Amino acid sequence: MLATLGDLVDDIVVQLSAPINVATDTPSVISRRRGGSAANVAATAGVLNRPVRFLGQVGTDAIGAALIAELDDPRPEWLDDVTTLHVPLYSLVGGTTATTASTLIGWAHERGVAVSLDLSSTALMTDTGLDAVRGLVARLRPSIVFANQSEADLYQLDQLPADAIAVVKNGPDPALLRVAAAGTATAGTMFMIPAIGITDVADTTGAGDAFAAGFLTFREWRQDPAEACIHAHRAARRILTGERR
DSSP: OEEEEEEOEEEEEEEESSOOOTTSOOOEEEEEEEEOHHHHHHHHHHHTTOOEEEEEEOOSSHHHHHHHHHOOOOOGGGGTTOSEEEEEGGGGSSHHHHHHHHHHHHHHHHHTOEEEEEOOOHHHHHHHOHHHHHHHHHHHOOSEEEEEHHHHHHHOGGGSOTTSEEEEEOTTSOEEEEOOSSSSTTTTOEEEEOOOOOSSOOOOTTHHHHHHHHHHTSTTTTTOHHHHHHHHHHHHHHHHTTOOO
């Protein structure tokens, strides 16, 4: 089972129907949907018919209740039957969620549960301080780290733990895969995994999270991360082409 830990929020997406008209109205379509990086990963895993558990916080207002309808302090049993725990960096910087996340990651290591980390945001890393983020990642010892190209460029892959798999998402371009430097026959090898060509992109919101879900729900992702990347591209395609459910 995959578990994800983070926020469950209300995403408001505005799609323009025409160029922006300065100081007056611009035709657009506004939609609201369940969001949050960790929640998006869990939702896509569910669509892929994989066992998944979402751990997080949500407001006690009407919007929060509605978000829960679409999908409890930390307890060790939250990790029962879990094989991988996925945590975005968003969930590890500041606030009570960060304390919960760090606690659960510690329990995950004790139980032999793989820890997955998404670097989430260049702005978040810059505001937190790159040295602080690198120190945090070193302490958390993730088995796999996801990033987009700009996040990877800022963090620098050679600063990641040597035994962690690194996956760099790069939009329509091939994903970059760095195989863990220890415990494999191809230690330190870099692979390029081509993306699936899409001619008509409907919406990019949550595509990176869907990619992570597709990767982590491939049962042999540790043994065959290249094949897991192919599954990741397929999962992202569902979002990009509007096949959210």
